Amino acid sequence: MRVIEIFHSLQGEGILSGTPSVFVRLAGCPLRCRWCDTKYAWDFSAGDEYGVDDLVEAVSKHPCDHVVITGGEPMVGPDLAAREGLAELTRRLRAGRMHVTIETAGRLFIADLACDLMSISPKMANSVPSEPALAVAHERQRTDPGALAGLIEGYPCQLKFVVEAADDIDEIHRLLDRLPPVPSNRVLLMPQAGTRDELLARAPAVAQLCRETGYRFGHRLHVLLWSDRRGV
Numbered sequence: 001m002r003v004i005e006i007f008h009s010l011q012g013e014g015i016l017s018g019t020p021s022v023f024v025r026l027a028g029c030p031l032r033c034r035w036c037d038t039k040y041a042w043d044f045s046a047g048d049e050y051g052v053d054d055l056v057e058a059v060s061k062h063p064c065d066h067v068v069i070t071g072g073e074p075m076v077g078p079d080l081a082a083r084e085g086l087a088e089l090t091r092r093l094r095a096g097r098m099h100v101t102i103e104t105a106g107r108l109f110i111a112d113l114a115c116d117l118m119s120i121s122p123k124m125a126n127s128v129p130s131e132p133a134l135a136v137a138h139e140r141q142r143t144d145p146g147a148l149a150g151l152i153e154g155y156p157c158q159l160k161f162v163v164e165a166a167d168d169i170d171e172i173h174r175l176l177d178r179l180p181p182v183p184s185n186r187v188l189l190m191p192q193a194g195t196r197d198e199l200l201a202r203a204p205a206v207a208q209l210c211r212e213t214g215y216r217f218g219h220r221l222h223v224l225l226w227s228d229r230r231g232v
């Protein structure tokens, strides 16, 4: 598997925000969201090659029982071998008594992952890249209610929607209407913010939207603490 970085930090997002966690960032993402804060992980051939044994050993060096597998898009992977590698990695981490979170846009359903929290961030219209060729690929890739439904029914999950403007909520409601029910405290609205200044500017409107809708506020604790620093 190709790995961009492994680091020990606090989970910055979602219902486990604040939890000390080791992050494994896998290489490659076909979606190329306009505001992605991790563009350095888009290339499938970037980073270093690791076997599952090496990865488990690198993770277990940290004094920590939560692991977050992210990317890039860890659920896509360049080929079948990479997806089987992901399944094997989750099983080995779970066997070592680690709590496993997978961060994914939710474009692909994969069964049999040893995943304690499927952290899904479905991509909405505000994420479409401005370059037309990329936008076409993104439209094709970004939402598949069938895959999302499979993940929601197959795993403990949370849905993290990236919100830029108050009217994003209409599209979120339309998508939720087509999915199996998710409790409102597992639906999070997260400000679109790659820097601390953007977070402070957008958070109040998102907080207000949470009060109006009953959905949960999605933190970006790492952005608050370290702004756009890489590897934290």
Ligand SMILES: C[S@@+](CC[C@H](N)C(=O)[O-])C[C@H]1O[C@@H](n2cnc3c(N)ncnc32)[C@H](O)[C@@H]1O
Residues within 6 Å of the ligand: 029, 035, 036, 037, 038, 070, 071, 072, 073, 074, 103, 104, 105, 106, 119, 120, 121, 160, 162, 190, 191, 192, 193, 194
């Ligand atoms: C870099 S992505 C990697 C995992 C997967 N590709 C995904 O999108 O869920 C990790 C998380 O960061 C979020 N994210 C990326 N850029 C962001 C930004 N500018 N503002 C808010 N959230 C962002 C994504 O929506 C996702 O929840």
Ligand SMILES: Nc1nc2[nH]cc(C(=O)O)c2c(=O)[nH]1
Residues within 6 Å of the ligand: 009, 010, 011, 012, 013, 023, 038, 070, 071, 103, 222, 232
């Ligand atoms: N601290 C911290 N928390 C995170 N939660 C999800 C992240 C990600 O990039 O997937 C992330 C990240 O990059 N850093």
Ligand code: SF4
Residues within 6 Å of the ligand: 029, 030, 031, 032, 033, 036, 037, 038, 039, 071, 072, 073, 105
């Ligand atoms: S799906 Fe995730 S990694 Fe891929 S471009 Fe969008 S935010 Fe970035």
Ligand SMILES: [Mg+2]
Residues within 6 Å of the ligand: 037, 038
């Ligand atoms: Mg991140």
